[in-house]
Amino acid sequence: MTVVRILGSGQFRLDDSDVGHLNELDNAVAAAVAAGDGAAFSRSFGALVAYVRDQGTTVPDGELVTSDHVLPAADTTLEEAREAFSGEGAIPG
């Protein structure tokens, strides 16, 4: 099992067999960020978040488990995603 955290939304368990498609969706997001295409980013990032939520089962509140993958918050903007690639800003502190 693979544990994916969506910031602000908790953790989700996915089958290891889902990870391939997860990476494909993630690459589409990266391409949108590289192109600076806001519409493509909203679409692809929305699909990635929806996939994790739909395919995954929610990790119960009281369970303490480390995540294998971490996604930014569902309402992340293209600008914030760009900061994650430039290595500053998105994770302050």
Add this chain to the structure above:
Amino acid sequence: MAGLMSRFTTLFKVKANTMLDKAEDPGQTLDYSYQQQLEMLQKVKRGVADVVTAKKRLQLQTAKLEESVVKLDGQARQALAGNREDLARTALERKALIQGQLQGLDTQITALEQQQQNLIDQERRLSAKVESFRTQKEVVKAQYSAAEAQVRIGEATTGLGEEMSDVGLALQRAQDKTEQMQARAAAVNELVDTGAIDDLTAAPGSDLDAQIAALTAGSQVDAEMAKLRAEVGSGTPAAELGQGDAEPAKSEEESK
């Protein structure tokens, strides 16, 4: 180019580990970790309460702006009735500017409400995880030495570190957003209060409120004057009063 997820995972884990390193004194016991977790939970609760308060304040500011839109609309009508198209235009220009700002604020307040709901959910999750850590800590403490217990509970500790970083980031985002919105609402309110928007209009050095007030007062006086003239002219009130010495005298005084 690496995916967003792998990039973000790396950044986030660095952040979460830094947080754990700070919390993990080598000589520290699990009880001490738990105490720190409780403190963090209290901080989160205060943070969430602050966001709620800030949102309420923003809603009040928005309500104030909405009132000024209504007021400006009324002023525009009064100005036009008094044949002061220039003043009416100024009022409408101000109204349009405030309405534009209001639209943005409304959308942002809705977004902030969603963030606030998420934060409350996160606070609940963190609270459940801290409680779960306490239980696990008691179990391993009963079975292992302090050093072994630390190792056995490693996964629980990193899991909790992640949760704390997650909530911390969400709080910071909400606070940043609230501050931006407050600055914006305050700037618009200031424009309304000082009448600085007058500078954009064709009426130089004039205060819209004062001019409209003068205009309104002027037309009110005109209207009352006309009424009095009609009354005095027809002589009806005096006739009705019979010996109405005082009334006509007062009217004459006001007519002067």
